[in-house]
Amino acid sequence: MSAFLMPSLGADMEAGTLVEQLMSPGDNVRRGDVIAAVETQKGVIEIEVFEDGVLEDWLVDPGTKVPVGTPLAMIRSAANSAADPDTPEPEAPQPHDPKPASVPREDPAPHDPAPKGPGPEVPAPEGPFPEIPMPEDRARSEVKPIQSRPRISPAARRLAAQTGVDLSRLAPGAARPITRSDIAAMAKPKPEAQSDMRAAIAAAMSRSxxxxxxxxxxxxxxxxxxxxxxxxxxxxxxxxxxxxxxxxxxxxxxxxxxxxxxxxxxxxxxxxxxxxxxxxxxxxxxxxxxxxxxxxxxxxxxxxxxxxxxxxxxxxxxxxxxxxxxxxxxxxxxxxxxxxxxxxxxxxxxxxxxxxxxxxxxxxxxxxxxxxxxxxxxxxxxxxxxxxxxxxxxxxxxxxxxxxxxxxxxxxx
Amino acid sequence: MTETNIDAALAEELHRIAPDIALDDIDRTQDLREEFDIDSMDFLTLVTALGKRFDLDMPEADYPKMQSYDALLAYLRSKMA
Missing domain, CATH: 3.30.559.10 (Chloramphenicol acetyltransferase-like domain)
Structure with a gap:
């Protein structure tokens, strides 16, 4: 069993969005088959599989943006196609759930470690704990922490993180859990493809x-x-x-x-x-x-x-x-x-x-x-x-x- | 094929190649490739599509007769008449 990873499609790519699953669990795959389509700054790229085998399962939902190297699917290789007891349970990567544990910055008072007043000038941290932005996804760090958590599906939360929907705008006591389609309806229209493309060109040409x-x-x-x-x-x-x-x-x-x-x-x-x-x-x-x-x-x-x-x-x-x-x-x-x-x-x-x-x-x-x-x-x-x-x-x-x-x-x- | 159909077919094939350019916005007497911002590959694609659609040879030697939208339309009409 091996994991099929989000590939790096150039030096300037950090993450991609799985937009299409072109094969289903149970399908036989051959090296070179197009298994999925991934959207990057440069457009939609068809992704080929690198080994013969059977597609065991998808680990990432369509529409999900994940960093390069994230397992997208598990593939049982043709060589050991018999049931493999040693197969590690593929753990669905959830790198994009906003960390609910992060402390809301809006409420620094109780923990403020730098009381105002005379004293040695020590640069005070801006918040109660230094926030460490996740390098692989800037968008997420811009999502405001959730004050009181609305009921929301993981897929919806991921979409919110990707599209910049502010979860604090959602009513926490909604009668039903918030779904992906609710978030999609709230999401701002995506920035024009051109600006993404321009960013990709700028990154590659600056490096050059x-x-x-x-x-x-x-x-x-x-x-x-x-x-x-x-x-x-x-x-x-x-x-x-x-x-x-x-x-x-x-x-x-x-x-x-x-x-x-x-x-x-x-x-x-x-x-x-x-x-x-x-x-x-x-x-x-x-x-x-x-x-x-x-x-x-x-x-x-x-x-x-x-x-x-x-x-x-x-x-x-x-x-x-x-x-x-x-x-x-x-x-x-x-x-x-x-x-x-x-x-x-x-x-x-x-x-x-x-x-x-x-x-x-x-x-x-x-x-x-x-x-x-x-x-x-x-x-x-x-x-x-x-x-x-x-x-x-x-x-x-x-x-x-x-x-x-x-x-x-x-x-x- | 009526002249209206030829007109519509040409508009359709051009839209396929240059979907961002509206027919109403171009000068039909000016250089087709500049008006629609299409390169030599796009033009070859257009000629290929029109040739298939109307069962015409569209020889390269006739390209000078296809330099503007109006000229290309007149060319197609004359071949289909």
Whole structure:
């Protein structure tokens, strides 16, 4: 028996809300099955199970916000599927019940340890006991202690803690216990998703700027051949089989990584872990504001058609606000492209713990010297922001040149 | 298919892609992608959906005829006539 935990979906995630239980107790689960959906600052993420077995029971109700690492469900692994007497009784985590034992701050008088008057100046504690805020959930510490406890179900209390409903507003002598739906009716509308998203971006980017010594390079690339290749390919393709320039960028980046592998991986706990696999994160803007950069797995091993299909699928799911946990946590390098309605160039901020981000500015017809003539060519500016703890400008330059070079031979990508 | 149906279908597909933009709020003669704030992937999704719905090829070579809402509507009407 093992516990299925609330996963960490990025360095900036502290807690998540279980919004859907997609499997029922007794269901057989296989490694990779989507077992639940969890709402985070970045939207709804589908969570996969990591082992084969049987879902024994859910430990957390839908709608409950719990810290990373909280057991969500118990899974009886396929290896010891027979009844297991040693199974520890799974104790439902109740980290979110407000502590009724905490002393109301409104009534400090009886215990006031710092009588006013002359005496040595000792900083007096603000309350009778120092309140220790629980780091995993700020919202809870803002909930006022209950003066006289109304009858309320645990689920309702948790919801109240999450939504900021003041329990002291509830009549203590209500005829029936207060339920979750009562609290839901009182809850203020949730803050806009955008502000959550902005907070998530701010946390990740602050960490990046604090920890990663970025260096930046740029290089102009001729995209004439790349675009001609796409146009020729698409001429005979139905709309749902057409390619976009973006797949060539991805593929060229994946190839270039083979030549300069220290651009691909993660820097954690003082060490760079180079990744064999290339999972390019693709920065995707959301209509509601903000952006995410989920991974396209094995970018290097997919052909252009497969990569286009993956990219369409990923973007459609991101637009619908729904993606998988691994897609958020497992990218090894990021590509960000301004598309064809943007500006000349962008300098990315590395998404930790990755070590490089490649930007592609908006392609446009610009003057280009060919032989001794100036000719109009479709060009774009490639940029690289990379981590000086892992590489330096010389290797970065080699990397950007390699991307540009691969884009000159689109038919080989 | 009547012209009203084409109009409604186009509005529906655009709403699917850009649900935050009301048709009444855009300039139908201006650049479709800027008016609806859609990128090349969104536009490809739109073309794919319209192509399936009306059984049209919607070739890339015709994209210049689909640059504004009105132009795209006229294009669809001409193909369905």
């Amino acid at each position: 700027k604090r920890e990663i010594p970025h260096y930046y390079l740029s290089h102009t690339v001729d995209l004439t051949k790349a675009e001609a290749f796409i146009t020729a390919e698409n001429a005979t393709r139905a709309p749902d089989e057409r390619l976009l320039l973006g797949v060539l960028y991805l593929k060229a980046l994946a190839r270039a990584v083979k030549k300069v592998p220290e651009m691909n991986g993660t820097f954690e706990e003082g060490h760079f872990h180079q990744s064999e696999a290339v999972h390019a994160g693709l920065a995707i803007a959301l209509r509601s504001g903000g952006l995410v950069a989920p991974a396209l797995f094995d970018t290097d091993r997919q052909n252009l058609d497969d990569l286009m299909t993956s990219m369409r699928d990923l973007i459609a799911r991101v637009r619908a606000g729904r993606y998988r946990a691994r897609e958020l946590s497992d990218a090894t390098i990021t590509l960000t492209s301004l598309g064809d309605r943007g500006v000349d160039q962008l300098y990315g901020v590395i998404y930790p713990p990755q070590v490089a981000i490649v930007g592609v500015g908006t392609p446009a017809l610009r003057p280009w010297v060919e032989g001794k003539k100036v000719v109009p060519r479709l060009t774009a500016t490639l940029t690289l922001a990379a981590d000086h703890r892992v590489s330096d400008g010389r290797r970065g330059a080699l990397f950007l040149s390699a991307i540009a070079k691969h884009l000159q031979d689109p038919e080989t990508l």
